[in-house]
Amino acid sequence: MHCSDCCRALQSTPELALESALQAGIDDYLGYLEATRRASRHTLAAYRRDLALLSTCLAQAGIDTAQGIDAAAIRQSVAALHRRGLGSRSLQRFLSACRGLFNHLVSNGTLRVNPALGVAAPKGPRKLPATLDVDQTARLLDAEPQSWESLRDGAIMELFYSSGLRLSELCRLDLPELDLDGALVTVTGKGNRTRTIPLGAQAAQALRRWLQARGLCARAAHHAAVFISRRGTRISVRAVQKRLEQQGRARGLSQRLHPHMLRHSFASHLLESSGDLRAVQEMLGHANLSTTQIYTHLDFQHLAKVYDAAHPRATRRRGGADD
Template identity: 55%
Template sequence: MDALADRQVAAFLDNLRCQRRASPHTVEGYAHDLARLREFCAGKDIADWTRLEPAQLREHIALRHRDKIASRSLQRELSAIRGFFAFLVKRGEAQRNPAQGVRAPKTPKTLPKPLDVDQLAGLLDAPAEDALDIRDLAIWELFYSSGLRLSELTGLDLYDVDRHAGQVLIRHGKGDKSRMVPVGGPALAALERWLDLRPAYADAKATALFVSRLGRRISVRTIQVRLDRWQLRQGFPEHLHPHRLRHSFASHLLEASGDLRAVQELLGHANLATTQVYTHLDFQHLAKVYDNAHPRARKKNRAKDGQG
């Protein structure tokens, strides 16, 4: 590529620095990203920026991905390239932006490791030292008992819990969908202990099931901070997040029942595929469920047994 290509990159970086007030770190990162793209173009005998085709840019990103560059880094590179060509188009130095439809490979979903039953017992059976600990234990129990999302739990009102039926109504789940989920015995007992103490913190008009020490509806951040403290007090070695309690609920229920559809309903997932990924369900487990449940699979197994 010629000197004009270098001047165009320099003008773009100068625009970032002076007009858009980008940080030095951002400008340096964009400079490295465009230098790598220039090196690729030179290797492909692409004479200037306007001759770069989307297919060639995809090849460049694919090569970077093959070199174990993380998806987030590739997304940043594409952002730099997209911004650079938008700059050239605006200045009339390019007719199109070849990066417009190019996407980086998706970041693989990482899921928290479920806690085992003994670990959960250690966390949930620990003694409370004060009223707020009793409230917190009711929260942890409800997370694990019913598999709630953090936002669903903070949104609960007193009338959403039916203690006699042993169930809780989620009025506004993901996608604003409602669902009813069961509540186990230990969670109900923990809720009873908290509800006995709640009037000391909430006035008669307050509807929130869980309130802060100031009487307001408990916040997402407060729950996260309190769980961090609880984890440290119990000597638990790993970081805990409320989502990990929900994940443990789903994993343990699926392991015991094998009923993917039921777990899907309890979690409030719109798609079964989401539940399958969420619970680490692998093909071996699916094959086992199939062999045990499908009529033709059972006949096949019986035929084999008869031959033996």
């Protein structure tokens, strides 16, 4: 039987895995994980299942010793398990168990090299980023601030949505990097790359209001950070995350609001209106256009909804056949 039938074989004749000569090495490795690495019962059970799958796949390929295993055999096993329905995450865990086993066998002299080192799991479908629609965004940003903190939070949210900053970029932002008269903000992003991004009029207005309130903090003069805490220190990443989550709940958003959701919404809405992927790439600070192209999928979803709602041939008319 070919390796592609390994999962079926495991279900029908699991003793094949246990009778393999490789099983001694597997048992020794699991014992090492339990006694030396103090692995949890959950981890041990998962690795035991994954290594039983490996043993069965190899047995079905005619391999019953550790010395007979090479990278091609591991790739065959991964491909077979993938065809039988194992997802990307499960295959990544399977390969992690394999690499751990083979590292153990290399360390005790059973193997010379780890045959699983160069083998990668198939990539799963890329999850599209969550975004707010325009109405949700307006409900979030149009709320009138009632406190010092809400003035700051409003300016933070406006800046995320207006200019698509990363969370780390916003927290590191200093006063000299804001040009409210020129409606520009300069940030240093990944790879120490600096970019200058336009500021929307409403974001600039929210920032002006915040900077006035910021000046009321006695310790603010001692810090260059745009966004500070009540103690006058630079606001932390975690504090921004918590405050945005609270603001989202207060505005009745059904999903949990996080900083990247506003960045994603900025990119999606801008691409939706302009169609200029290169401009969106520049403003997001992506080094490669391929990173930005995920937003074209969001834009296509929007176009598909518009098409379904507006095109006369998109859907079957109620109460009768198509013309």
